[in-house]
Amino acid sequence: MKHLNEDQLILHYYGEAPDPAAIESHLFSCADCRAGFEGLRRVLAAANALQVPERRESYGSEVWQRLRPRLSERRRWDWKPTFHVSRWAWASLITAMLVAAFFLGRFWPRAEIPVAKLPPGQVRERILLASVADHLESSQRVLMEVVNASGNGSVDISQQQASAEDLVAANRLYRQSAERAGEAGMEGVLEELERILLEIAHSSSQLTSGELNEIRRRIDTQGILFKVRVIGDRVRERQKAAARELARRNL
Amino acid sequence: MISMEESDAAAVLRARSGDSQAFRLLVEHHSRNIFRLAYRMTGNEQDAEDVVQETFFKAFRQLNGFEERSNFSTWLYRIGVNCALDLLRKRRRHDEFQEPLEPDHGRGVFEADPHESTPDRLVFSIEVKRQVTQALERLSPMERSAFVLRHFEGMSIEEVGQVLGLQTSAAKHSIFRAVRKMRVALEPLMSSLR
Numbered sequence: 533m534k535h536l537n538e539d540q541l542i543l544h545y546y547g548e549a550p551d552p553a554a555i556e557s558h559l560f561s562c563a564d565c566r567a568g569f570e571g572l573r574r575v576l577a578a579a580n581a582l583q584v585p586e587r588r589e590s591y592g593s594e595v596w597q598r599l600r601p602r603l604s605e606r607r608r609w610d611w612k613p614t615f616h617v618s619r620w621a622w623a624s625l626i627t628a629m630l631v632a633a634f635f636l637g638r639f640w641p642r643a644e645i646p647v648a649k650l651p652p653g654q655v656r657e658r659i660l661l662a663s664v665a666d667h668l669e670s671s672q673r674v675l676m677e678v679v680n681a682s683g684n685g686s687v688d689i690s691q692q693q694a695s696a697e698d699l700v701a702a703n704r705l706y707r708q709s710a711e712r713a714g715e716a717g718m719e720g721v722l723e724e725l726e727r728i729l730l731e732i733a734h735s736s737s738q739l740t741s742g743e744l745n746e747i748r749r750r751i752d753t754q755g756i757l758f759k760v761r762v763i764g765d766r767v768r769e770r771q772k773a774a775a776r777e778l779a780r781r782n783l
Numbered sequence: 784m785i786s787m788e789e790s791d792a793a794a795v796l797r798a799r800s801g802d803s804q805a806f807r808l809l810v811e812h813h814s815r816n817i818f819r820l821a822y823r824m825t826g827n828e829q830d831a832e833d834v835v836q837e838t839f840f841k842a843f844r845q846l847n848g849f850e851e852r853s854n855f856s857t858w859l860y861r862i863g864v865n866c867a868l869d870l871l872r873k874r875r876r877h878d879e880f881q882e883p884l885e886p887d888h889g890r891g892v893f894e895a896d897p898h899e900s901t902p903d904r905l906v907f908s909i910e911v912k913r914q915v916t917q918a919l920e921r922l923s924p925m926e927r928s929a930f931v932l933r934h935f936e937g938m939s940i941e942e943v944g945q946v947l948g949l950q951t952s953a954a955k956h957s958i959f960r961a962v963r964k965m966r967v968a969l970e971p972l973m974s975s976l977r
Contacts (some may be wrong), residue, residue, distance in 0.1 A: 542962050579909045584822045592811030734925050735953045736956045
């Protein structure tokens, strides 16, 4: 038997190696691998030094007491800020609110808005439409690159992984805003997109052809590329309509 | 005797029909587990409390979307992990604009264990905890989630994938990367023991 690699040792440590008896037998006879496994075991045992502060028996009741007002508050207002705002990056909060405003803006009774207030709102809407459309285009590009990737033996997708990781954070923001605005169709597509992006971001950067095919299969069976393209087209349409409306008002 | 899973399922049904006491039961059953998960994800007691609150708040909002054939605990863990990841991402973006904290003023919850007997052991124990905390903080949010669920929560890699919404192979690679990074960070200290 060849020497065991680190991944095999990790799986063995967690009791998930496919053939534990063969690994045990190899460890018994191979001093190098045994030393490697002992090193791994020492490090992972040290991680257990991280202890969690004890919670009282009554902790569940205390959580409920703190939670209950928020639940009844939600019934009245159906909205409540999450976490403490002071802990948030203000930029993220403002962006999220702007994105939410963009989605909500679709349902706003435009005729009742004073004309003097429209231009800044429309400019903002155009910017937001552009950023959502750009996000969808970038996501499509990454998915296309993964679908079309090729290589001898293993395929390097490290660049696509880095892009996917960046896109996940933005996607999460847009998805949450779509959810809050009740845009179920948009939210659903963004949720599917997020799963695929996460999958890419957290795969090995060197994919075997089997792993690559599995990702391709998921992209294909869910029709995610098609859905992202359709949603992207709709957003672009809205962007053009907003630009036309702005030009008309400026005449 | 009714299992925890069965009593959860019954409580979910009642909570969906507007029985707040049923939701209370769910909160009371799972709060400690979610706190433990949240603390290991965030490394901070106050953040963990926020995550616990946010998790149950979201679970309440999304209760109608819960599929009865699923395991409530797995579903709740998924919400908990997402809440913790949201917080970590926001904190990371926020921290990019902040001065780094002095190590001793950082997330000061990993205090000395009073049962450590000799001064040498006490110092070493504090150092191990400090380095474990730092090593965990250096993991990406997804690596940290996968590691916490596998190493501390004892979930199988397949279950980790279910909670994180990843294929098993992707969950496995996240765990591999996390363990490798932990090893690089902690091995020098552990070697000094020998």
